[in-house]
Amino acid sequence: MPTVTFQSVSKLFGDIFAVRDLDLGINDGEFVVFVGPSGCGKTTTLRMLAGLEGPSFGRILFDGTDVTMLPPGRRDVAMVFQSYALYPHMTVYKNLSFGPESRRERSAATDARIHEVARLLGLDGMLSRRPGELSGGQRQRVALGRAMVREPKVFLLDEPLSNLDASLRTQMRVEISDLQRRLGVTTVYVTHDQVEALTMGHRVAVFNKGRLLQVDTPRGLYKSPVDRFVATFIGSPRMNLAPSTFSRTNGSVAIQFLGTNAVLTDWQSRALERIGSADLEIGLRPQDIHWVQDAPTRCNHPLFGTVHTVAPTGAETFVTVDIQGRRIDTRFPSFSRIQIGDQVELAYDLADIYLFDSATGQNLVHVAGVLPPRPAPDSRPAIVVG
Numbered sequence: 001m002p003t004v005t006f007q008s009v010s011k012l013f014g015d016i017f018a019v020r021d022l023d024l025g026i027n028d029g030e031f032v033v034f035v036g037p038s039g040c041g042k043t044t045t046l047r048m049l050a051g052l053e054g055p056s057f058g059r060i061l062f063d064g065t066d067v068t069m070l071p072p073g074r075r076d077v078a079m080v081f082q083s084y085a086l087y088p089h090m091t092v093y094k095n096l097s098f099g100p101e102s103r104r105e106r107s108a109a110t111d112a113r114i115h116e117v118a119r120l121l122g123l124d125g126m127l128s129r130r131p132g133e134l135s136g137g138q139r140q141r142v143a144l145g146r147a148m149v150r151e152p153k154v155f156l157l158d159e160p161l162s163n164l165d166a167s168l169r170t171q172m173r174v175e176i177s178d179l180q181r182r183l184g185v186t187t188v189y190v191t192h193d194q195v196e197a198l199t200m201g202h203r204v205a206v207f208n209k210g211r212l213l214q215v216d217t218p219r220g221l222y223k224s225p226v227d228r229f230v231a232t233f234i235g236s237p238r239m240n241l242a243p244s245t246f247s248r249t250n251g252s253v254a255i256q257f258l259g260t261n262a263v264l265t266d267w268q269s270r271a272l273e274r275i276g277s278a279d280l281e282i283g284l285r286p287q288d289i290h291w292v293q294d295a296p297t298r299c300n301h302p303l304f305g306t307v308h309t310v311a312p313t314g315a316e317t318f319v320t321v322d323i324q325g326r327r328i329d330t331r332f333p334s335f336s337r338i339q340i341g342d343q344v345e346l347a348y349d350l351a352d353i354y355l356f357d358s359a360t361g362q363n364l365v366h367v368a369g370v371l372p373p374r375p376a377p378d379s380r381p382a383i384v385v386g
Contacts, residue, residue: 002062002153002186003028004049009058011044018044020210022058029184031177032215033201035191036233040207042190043158049188050156051075062153078147079156082163084139086131086146092118093127096145110149117145120179137168144176148183155180155187161196173200194234198222206230228281228361231354237286237318237329243358244280246272257282259324262350271355271364281361283354286318286329291336292347307342321346 004026011019019041026032034042047053049060051072059068067075086095096117100110118124121141131139140160147155157176161169177200180187191197197204198218205215206229214226225231232238244257246264253269255262264272272280305321305328317332321344330346332338355364 003064004154004186004188005059005061005064006045007059007061009045009048009055009060011041011048011053012056017210019048019055022212024205024212024215026186026188029186031180031187031189031200031202033189033191033197033204034207035194035197035204036207038192039209041210042205042207045207046079046156046158046188046190049154050077050079075154076152077154077156078150078152079158080143080147080160082159084131084143084163086139086142088131091128091130092123092134092142095131095142096127096149099146099150113151114149117148120148120182121145135168136164137172140164140172141175144179153186155185157187157189159191160189161191169196176200195236198234204234206233208233224366225354225363226366227363228283228356231283231356231363235285239283239285239354240289240328241281241283241356242326242328244282246280255280255282257353258326258328265351268350268353268355268365279358280364281356281358283356284328284348284352286331288352289328289330289346289348291319291330291332291338292345304343304345307338307340307344310338310340319344 006022006024009019009022010017022041022045034045036042044053048055051067051070051074055068059066061067062075087098090098093114096114097110100114115124115127118127121144123138123141123145126134126138131142134142140163143160160176161172164172173196176189189200198221201218203215203217204221206213206221208229214221214230216224221230221234225234228241232241242258244255246253246255248254253264253272255264305323307319308322308327309320311318311320312335314334316334317336317338319330319332319336319338321328321330323346328346338344356362357364
């Protein structure tokens with residue numbers, strides 16, 4: 001299986017950059033997911049990789065060999081689209097064998113390969129059926145199988161699960177991930193669903209407005225987003241953001257955030273050395289905000305919020321709380337006895353906050369390369385807001 005490299009790749013449509021200055025390497029056998037909002041450039045990048053679009057600038061390489069000008073048929077890639085694109089008048093077997101037949105590759109070995117792929121995908125009992133007799137998930141498996149029969153060097157999947165219902169999407173995520181692991185084929189997967197990206201990819205590449213913002217492991221993206229966009233796009237519910245100011249006194253840095261005053265840790269303070277103004281945005285994930293029914297006595301500046309919405313999901317309950325006119329998403333225990341209009345108190349850990357430059361949106365801790373210490377269990381002080 002090849003490595004794939006994008007070298008300074010850009011794609012122009014008229015005078016509009018769909019993709020700009022893309023540098024990205026994909027390892028042999030790696031599962032990489034492109035994620036981002038509609039129009040961010042992820043599908044255009046996939047189409048350039050397939051040879052369906054030519055880059056305006058830059059090069060695309062497979063194992064160090066330039067394939068930028070090669071037509072799709074000579075790249076040895078297989079693409080699965082959002083629509084299944086099956087032949088409705090053909091049986092499952094005929095759909096799977098159509099590619100080899102059109103390339104005049106039919107043989108006993110090819111026939112054995114078709115049956116093996118059908119077995120891997122759980123289609124071996126459906127080879128005589130037509131697409132109209134299959135469920136959505138089964139038809140998606142046929143589309144995947146048609147690509148697998150070819151035994152390509154690279155799999156390209158363009159939002160292949162978007163037509164499926166929620167429960168089937170979850171099942172197919174597991175099946176595709178397991179299949180890629182068993183086959184070991186270099187795979188690039190495009191989706192706008194960040195949950196799909198985090199659960200499937202070895203690494204995830206986040207695009208926005210034609211630019212690759214960050215590529216990292218799912219954990220890396222979630223824990224150390226490069227900027228405000230990545231931080232709010234990755235994670236569900238999305239990260240809370242609130243304006244803040246900071247001041248330096250006697251070597252320490254204090255922030256004012258949601259009506260509280262807190263002194264930053266040394267490693268957080270070092271991250272602010274690159275910012276000139278006193279304006280920050282503080283980020284805090286809903287999962288890092290906790291309900292406190294009895295305020296701890298050590299809390300110097302408790303604030304109380306009013307419950308605005310309650311959304312039980314079974315394992316947990318997400319609650320939106322109005323704090324000084326700003327709505328903050330929080331996580332409560334499963335089916336908490338909480339109602340709209342209740343007064344509540346919330347606690348978060350100071351080490352869990354994110355510091356963003358208000359002007360550029362950059363994650364200051366990420367840019368500064370400051371690594372937080374690994375705390376001992378239950379050793380970090382809690383800041384309480386309410």
